[in-house]
Amino acid sequence: MVIGMRIKELIKSITLTILVISSIVLTLLIWNFTPDIADVDSELAKENTKSIGPRFESQINQVIAPLQLVHVHGTNIEGMPATREVNELSDIFAKQHINKVVYIENDQSLLLRELSDHFLILDYPTDIPIAIYLSDVLDVQAKVPNHFKFNRLIYDIDSAEHLVVYAIDETRHRAVKMTTSIKTSSAKNHLEELKMALRPYMNVSTNEDTVNKATYLYAPKAPENLKTYRTIFNHISVEDLNAILFDDTPIVRTTKSGNTIYNNNTGVVNYDPDRKTYHYTNLTEDEYSTRDMNISIPRTFDYINEHGGFTDDFRLFNTNKDQGLITYQMFLNGRPIFYPNQLNQILVSWGERGIFEYSRGLLKTNVTIDNGEKPKKLPTLEDVRGALASSNQVDYRKVEQLVVGYRMVSKKGPDNRLEIQENSQFEPIWFVKHEGKWYEFNDGELIEQ
Structure with missing residues (x-):
């Protein structure tokens, strides 16, 4: 009986000690607390920014966007203008990464020997630094050649299990080949959603730099x-x-x-x-x-x-x-x-x-x-x-x-x-x-x- 009473008293003492220590710690935290107002300041800055339209509404993947999408499958060529649904193709890069980067250069027209007969082309109206495109538009990191710019992307959707992307410069002599962690099925699924909007396209060669499937000009047939x-x-x-x-x-x-x-x-x-x-x-x-x-x-x-x-x-x-x-x-x-x-x-x-x-x-x-x-x-x-x-x-x-x-x-x-x-x-x-x-x-x- 006496031992039981002593154990109870010991438990009470330990509990009281814990409560006192907790109280001291909480008091110190309150005294030393400094609210993080960085986000508040940022939001206030946004609210106070003068504007002529809705602020911060445009997404960068809708502004740095292509002119058109072209789907090439063997001899069948279809395409469409770059609507917002086309631009959302960049969403397949979410939480993905680039496993390998290879630089390709030819003195004459670019030849992509490993490109399959089933691929997507995204043509852009101007040349874009690849580093900015990868980091800001796709939100992926990769070590790419300094100052390389492109105006065409090719998504090879039949070459392997994972998507291979070629960025091609405007001279059609240089390219950067990027092997990604993206399943090719993701690109095919997105393409399936666009199929009703695709129309017949045709390839055109204008000079010795636009003479193969990777370098042709593509445009609506009729x-x-x-x-x-x-x-x-x-x-x-x-x-x-x-x-x-x-x-x-x-x-x-x-x-x-x-x-x-x-x-x-x-x-x-x-x-x-x-x-x-x-x-x-x-x-x-x-x-x-x-x-x-x-x-x-x-x-x-x-x-x-x-x-x-x-x-x-x-x-x-x-x-x-x-x-x-x-x-x-x-x-x-x-x-x-x-x-x-x-x-x-x-x-x-x-x-x-x-x-x-x-x-x-x-x-x-x-x-x-x-x-x-x-x-x-x-x-x-x-x-x-x-x-x-x-x-x-x-x-x-x-x-x-x-x-x-x-x-x-x-x-x-x-x-x-x-x-x-x-x-x-x-x-x-x-x-x-x-x-x-x-x-x-x-x-x-x-x-x-």
Whole structure:
């Protein structure tokens, strides 16, 4: 009995000691606790960022995106424009990795000896640094050649159990072969979901660098049932953009041409009310913008995205490393939209610490609907190819891409101003990339955009 009482007292003492120690520890933790406000600050910064559209809405895999997808299975060739469903093909890389990287180079046309007869092609409108694409778009890490850029990806979906991806540069002389941990069945399953949208495509050779299945140009064989769309635009406020780009209220003056100039000690804006275009230059940055696209592409994407600047389906369309200039272009239904005075584009260059130049059209689509007219049938690819090959004004060997896009048509009023609420249309038409520039194909002639 006495022993039992002693054990009970001992247990009480131990329990009391534990409670006292726990109380002391909790008190010390409370005294020394410093809340982690980094995430709070980040969210507040996002909320306080001025914007012209929904902030941080665009995903980078929807902005750094292809022009088209082509499915080659033996002699059967099909394809489609790069809709959002096509861009979601990058999702198969989630939580995957690259096991092996091999660099391939040929003096003449690239020859991929191990490429099977069943593969997917993703063609891009401009060359993209592979390191940025892997890390930012696909979220995978791999040791790849420094400064290698590509404008075509080939997914070999029949060569082995695991997906092999080839990144091919614009010269069609170099490639990076990447063996992944992705099951080829994943790519085939995604392809199965797209099959209803695939249409007959054809391959084209334009010179000695485009002479095999890995290097041919590919385009729709006979485009038909293409709708014209009518759209009504909203106007982006100049004051909203000024609030983003200027630290304080700028001085305003009007030039003889009717343009409005805004400026202060940090920057200057030229606003053209007739053309609906806006051009900003940062005076605090060096006149030479960054030439390294590994820096410029992700930073310009983040900058535009944080103030809601991707007001429509804008995609990376051109990278000019000589000028440090990046072009994001408007798309509709996975097809690029062309317009002569840059209403369809965002042009931006990055300086040492921030934006150096920023130009854009000040229209954003509000409502876009089928115009109700009979769908168009365009010239066949063979007709386009034949006209280009026989033209005295075109060097057929320098044709780089052929796509069906939209020509943006906006009516003008009696004072020559754009009537943005009246019957602006997106009309389907052939476009040709020739010597690095895009042209509208019109009855055998190329009209510069």
